[in-house]
Amino acid sequence: MSNYRRAFHNGGTFFFTVNLHDRHSDLLTRHIHALRVAIRQVKARHPFDINAWVVLPEHMHCIWTLPKGDNDFPGRWRAIKKSFTKSLACNGQVWQKRYWEHCVRDEKDYRAHMDYVYINPVKHGLVTRVREWPFSTFHRDVQRGLYPEDWAGTVEIVNAGERKQFGG
Numbered sequence: 001m002s003n004y005r006r007a008f009h010n011g012g013t014f015f016f017t018v019n020l021h022d023r024h025s026d027l028l029t030r031h032i033h034a035l036r037v038a039i040r041q042v043k044a045r046h047p048f049d050i051n052a053w054v055v056l057p058e059h060m061h062c063i064w065t066l067p068k069g070d071n072d073f074p075g076r077w078r079a080i081k082k083s084f085t086k087s088l089a090c091n092g093q094v095w096q097k098r099y100w101e102h103c104v105r106d107e108k109d110y111r112a113h114m115d116y117v118y119i120n121p122v123k124h125g126l127v128t129r130v131r132e133w134p135f136s137t138f139h140r141d142v143q144r145g146l147y148p149e150d151w152a153g154t155v156e157i158v159n160a161g162e163r164k165q166f167g168g
Helices: 032-045 073-088 107-123 138-143
Strands: 013-019 049-055 059-065 100-103
Touching: 013 073, 013 107, 032 049, 032 073, 049 107, 049 138, 059 107
Parallel strands: none
Antiparallel strands: 013 059, 013 100, 049 059
16 A cells, blocks of 8 residues: 655645546536636635646646645645536546645746646647637736746646656
């Protein structure tokens, strides 16, 4: 049996990769409204800052900053997953049991993970430009002047818990 441990840090900034059980599904983008409602409800009860978020058809990446003195990101993820699953009224397992989390260490690490979040739809071949993907806080960050609209980063910047793809 593996000894699985999470990195807890009060008030920390965390990068997450969360996957659906069926990696060929499109539930997240097909039911984006239900996902947004679930996130909003949990955020209202258990606040956190959304630094970045991208939702792909079968997985999502995000960066959160928790309030000072708070390290309960697992409780928030449980609540988001539960609320989204209930809204679908479907049978069977929706989510992978575990998710990838990484405690952001410094500004360089933060920047690398922000870029990774935003380049991900391009990496997966869903669009050719970051700005073309609608399910991303990239558009918010363009409006805030944090990224130029024509930004395009690199793909090989972080190990984000995704499966490696081999072959052509």
